[in-house]
Amino acid sequence: MTLHNQNVRKDAYSKNLGPVSFESRISDREGDVMTIASREVVMIPPTTTIMGAAKTMLTYHFRRLPIADAGTNRIVGIVTSLDIADFMGGGLRHNLLQSRFHNNLLAAVNESIREIMEENVVSLNEKSSINNALRVMIEKNIGGIPIVDGDNRVRAIISERDIVWLHDNMATSKNVNEYMSKNVISISPDLPISKAASNMITHGFRRFPVKKEGVLFGMITASDVLRYLASGEVFNKLISANASEALDVPVKELVTKEVITVAPEVDMGTAAHLMVENKIGSLPVVDDEKLVGIITERDFIRSLI
Structure with a gap:
């Protein structure tokens, strides 16, 4: 998601809501999540290596990647930069490196991303409101949520970064x-x-x-x-x-x-x-x-x- 595209969506969103206060821009209207979510979604199949996933995230400057079945294109998992940090020395995911591969990093990074991805993906549907997305992020302690259609195919992603962008240069009266x-x-x-x-x-x-x-x-x-x-x-x-x-x-x-x-x-x-x-x-x-x-x-x- 480029800054240019962010500005285009920001202008469209502002025009859609009209000259209202900052608080009222954070809408609870059905479907408004799609007005600020990024539709430029990069996904990878679960057979991608851990190294391949990390390189994809670095190339696109993304902190999370939905993982989709190559045949159906339905979401089956998600991986984040924190999962990679976990793998590199953090917690349970590091066990893959230590136990199965006996600390052999060269071998471990060529294992498939399905070994460290999060399978229980929190998602929202296209009719969700922005307020609903905010509440879910806080309740689930996650930084981004895939937006899926009725067939569980990813259509967009809303992230904390999108919410920061919504604040950009706004007079919020909050310090x-x-x-x-x-x-x-x-x-x-x-x-x-x-x-x-x-x-x-x-x-x-x-x-x-x-x-x-x-x-x-x-x-x-x-x-x-x-x-x-x-x-x-x-x-x-x-x-x-x-x-x-x-x-x-x-x-x-x-x-x-x-x-x-x-x-x-x-x-x-x-x-x-x-x-x-x-x-x-x-x-x-x-x-x-x-x-x-x-x-x-x-x-x-x-x-x-």
Whole structure:
């Protein structure tokens, strides 16, 4: 989904609703979910390798991919960047690498994506409202929902990113400090990638600020772990095929060091614009050079419910 297409849909949606308040744009009207959902859906069959899925996500800059049966085109699963982080060192999916493949990363990444995909896919139908989509994301703790037709074929996807886009440069009269997470968990730049991935699964976070001696050093995200695998960089760290050689590398080699931050008193619409413009999913909140919180895409949904 390109920013250009986002702007086209945003204009169409705004014209459809007319000159109304920001709150009333978040419609509960049947079928309105399709006005902001992305119809440019990339899907893969369950026979795709884990490496192939990761490369597809990297190529299209997607954090999730629906997995569809090649014959019927019906959705059978979904995989996310957090699932890839799980596989690389996080939780249950890492067992595939450790137990079945005895830490042989080269062999494990050529296993089919069905081994780590989520089979119990939460989906919505084309007649759903935006409000319904928001409630489901919060209740199920998921960042995106496939929109399917009566035959369970994917027609679109709505994601947290679409909700941020809806806020872009809007005057919401809501400030960042009202919705940011104040108890920020940060990690050290020397923490191994496998441990960072494990923390993501344990805490259910896709991203962590990285602090060095109390100073914000950068950000590490599940997408960074995905990129580490999909770009092939992970294999440059291997002497043998043992995954630990690549996963014991410190996160400072992956972190985004040019961090975009926001002040706590900034309007949520301005914060959304920073995220859309810089193609990022979160903003550390800094006050007087001190990290006081983090605002994420999920917080934009919470601000609407």
